[in-house]
Amino acid sequence: MRLRVINPNTTAAMTRKIGEAAQRIAAPGTTVVATQPADGPVSIESHFDEAISAVGVLEEVLAGEQEGTDAYVIACFGDPGLLAARELTRAPVIGIAEAAFHAASLISTRFSVVTTLSRTGIIAEHLLEQYGFRHHCRRVRAAEIPVLDLEEDGSAALGRIIDECRRARDEDGIGAIVLGCGGMADLTQRISQEVGLPVVEGVTAAVKLAEALVGLGLGTSKHGDLAFPRPKPFTGRFESYSQLSNDR
Numbered sequence: 648m649r650l651r652v653i654n655p656n657t658t659a660a661m662t663r664k665i666g667e668a669a670q671r672i673a674a675p676g677t678t679v680v681a682t683q684p685a686d687g688p689v690s691i692e693s694h695f696d697e698a699i700s701a702v703g704v705l706e707e708v709l710a711g712e713q714e715g716t717d718a719y720v721i722a723c724f725g726d727p728g729l730l731a732a733r734e735l736t737r738a739p740v741i742g743i744a745e746a747a748f749h750a751a752s753l754i755s756t757r758f759s760v761v762t763t764l765s766r767t768g769i770i771a772e773h774l775l776e777q778y779g780f781r782h783h784c785r786r787v788r789a790a791e792i793p794v795l796d797l798e799e800d801g802s803a804a805l806g807r808i809i810d811e812c813r814r815a816r817d818e819d820g821i822g823a824i825v826l827g828c829g830g831m832a833d834l835t836q837r838i839s840q841e842v843g844l845p846v847v848e849g850v851t852a853a854v855k856l857a858e859a860l861v862g863l864g865l866g867t868s869k870h871g872d873l874a875f876p877r878p879k880p881f882t883g884r885f886e887s888y889s890q891l892s893n894d895r
């Protein structure tokens with residue numbers, strides 16, 4: 648199975664880390680192709696960053712369609728472009744926030760999310776609401792670290808995340824913790840050891856969910872709103888999308 652893991656930001660070191668974490672957890676027969684958009688923000692920490700990055704995510708899905716991709720993972724915790732990406736393919740497309748929420752809800756009745764910044768925590772709260780997980784989540788917490796601090800050796804980022812996870816464990820009455828950033832893909836075991844609770848991380852959860860769906864023979868439904876977009880002229884810089892056909 649060919650799994651395309653799309654890091655929606657343009658930081659190559661983070662794409663590498665996400666790809667390695669995905670390949671480590673993947674089944675022996677799964678080939679992980681880790682990619683990132685050609686253009687866009689180096690990290691995603693706002694609605695603006697998300698909106699710009701979503702176009703890059705869609706371009707990466709279109710590129711994946713040319714290579715016979717069996718499933719996609721969108722490896723940013725805001726799941727940018729998720730529903731639009733599903734419109735472009737019959738393959739399953741899994742966002743790391745939805746994957747982590749689903750997995751956490753299967754092993755606990757209450758979880759807390761520990762993410763990077765408070766403002767991205769609000770984006771996670773919107774997703775919890777939208778996906779129907781609001782009552783499973785006790786609290787969305789922020790370690791108050793910019794995303795790219797996770798890429799710096801020797802930064803205080805890991806320690807701050809562990810401190811916030813300990814506070815979540817001690818104060819929130821929860822059974823599990825969800826890590827709220829693609830840049831935390833390599834931290835699951837370390838944090839779980841330190842905190843003593845199950846720690847759910849979205850990239851790894853999404854890889855296993857994608858494999859499960861492919862194994863079940865399930866792909867994105869082409870009935871209803873996830874059908875291929877209706878062909879129509881696009882103008883200006885998006886003119887090439889006028890060629891998108893709906894008979895794939």
Ligand code: 2AL
Nearest residue numbers: 690691723724767828829
């Ligand atoms: C993210 C993420 O996962 N990648 C990124 O660039 N921004 N979101 C977040 N909540 O930190």
